[in-house]
Amino acid sequence: MSPQLRECDVVRVRLDLAYDGREFSGWARQRVRRTVQEEIEEALRVVMRREETPELTVAGRTDAGVHARGQVAHVDLPDDVWAEHADHLLRRLAGRLPMDVRVFRVSEAPAHFDARFSAIWRRYAYRVTDHPGGVDPLQRGHVLWHNWPLDLDAMNEAAGNLLGEHDFAAYCKKREGATTIRTLQRLEWVRRADGVLEATVKADAFCHNMVRALVGAMLFVGDGHRPPEWPAKVLAAGVRDSAVHVVRPHGLTLEEVGYPADDELEARNLASRNKRSLMVGPGGAGGAAGCC
Structure with missing residues (x-):
């Protein structure tokens, strides 16, 4: 988690998850189609009793019909919200999510962790x-x-x-x-x-x-x-x-998605962003969108 996040009293939370992609139109939110991102974000909003929908960042935006066993995402939550819900969030998500998507682990992320840019x-x-x-x-x-x-x-x-x-x-x-x-x-x-x-x-x-x-x-x-x-x-x-x-x-x-040691996360983020800085256009983020 970056110093900027800490200054704003925000906690970065890592989610390890899986889904059967057959009934999903991919990961990313769409206006009229069912997506994995929408299901999880809406479940988070409901179980944490939030008015605003939390926004997830994912390691790789899988296409329609593609499955995941080791997908990783992160979400930034206010410090007080995380403190209130951390101990019960996993079980409450299990009760709210449909059976074709599961969150298996919820944890406070290490400093500088980014589900997308930290992945190696x-x-x-x-x-x-x-x-x-x-x-x-x-x-x-x-x-x-x-x-x-x-x-x-x-x-x-x-x-x-x-x-x-x-x-x-x-x-x-x-x-x-x-x-x-x-x-x-x-x-x-x-x-x-x-x-x-x-x-x-x-x-x-x-x-x-x-x-x-x-x-x-x-x-x-x-x-x-x-x-x-x-x-x-x-x-x-x-x-x-x-x-x-x-x-x-x-x-x-x-x-599976691989990440470096915690003390290498900041350098990895910088390298990934620099490598992808010339990509402009939808899906131009090195495999994070519309993948595979």
């Missing part, structure tokens, strides 16, 4: 099955069915060629004034015991549609339609290839 990486998982009979009905809202056999080794070979810092313009939906340069730290596939293929995708940040476009390219490799070197060639070309399909959102889950 985000980790997503994408799940797909190539079983000829389709998806297990109990997993249908979280696993994509691909109607071709998939070669795990070919997909991992393709994934390895995409790691590092690159301009991912070929795999992102462009936004005016927003950079598409990202550092992809991890991209690998495993086949679970139940036959589901699970991709782990970790980066400093993501641009719009990036994860789902990368997955679409690797599925095209896995089913034999393209060679393993093809996704890297698309990346190097720097333009969208019509063969790269953005796969459906329901297979994607935000699993």
Whole structure:
């Protein structure tokens, strides 16, 4: 929490949360559609008996249909409000929130913590099955069915060629004034015991549609339609290839957000803001809006 916040008698509160994205039109508030942000902000207003609605800042604004298991947000509350509600806020939120969104932890944040700008990486998982009979009905809202056999080794070979810092313009939906340069730290596939293929995708940040476009390219490799070197060639070309399909959102889950040690938060915030200062336009905040 910054000294400015303390001077105003405001406490920064961290919320760790999860949601099933199927019935949400993404994280960010919209006028007529149901969103995760609106549900949580309204629940906070009601349980704390506030006239004004608290405003959340989130680590990554997930798209419609995308799930989260390890989402992080923060909210600034007056000191006296936090003191009154801190001990009971978690349980009261559980009683007020709908069953498809849960807050699992509420805590006073360390100095300089910012859910968005302090994050040093985000980790997503994408799940797909190539079983000829389709998806297990109990997993249908979280696993994509691909109607071709998939070669795990070919997909991992393709994934390895995409790691590092690159301009991912070929795999992102462009936004005016927003950079598409990202550092992809991890991209690998495993086949679970139940036959589901699970991709782990970790980066400093993501641009719009990036994860789902990368997955679409690797599925095209896995089913034999393209060679393993093809996704890297698309990346190097720097333009969208019509063969790269953005796969459906329901297979994607935000699993975890990483933050530095408490004494490194201030420096991280400054570095993030400086890096993103050239981004002007909606969603131009390095993966924090309209992501994946």
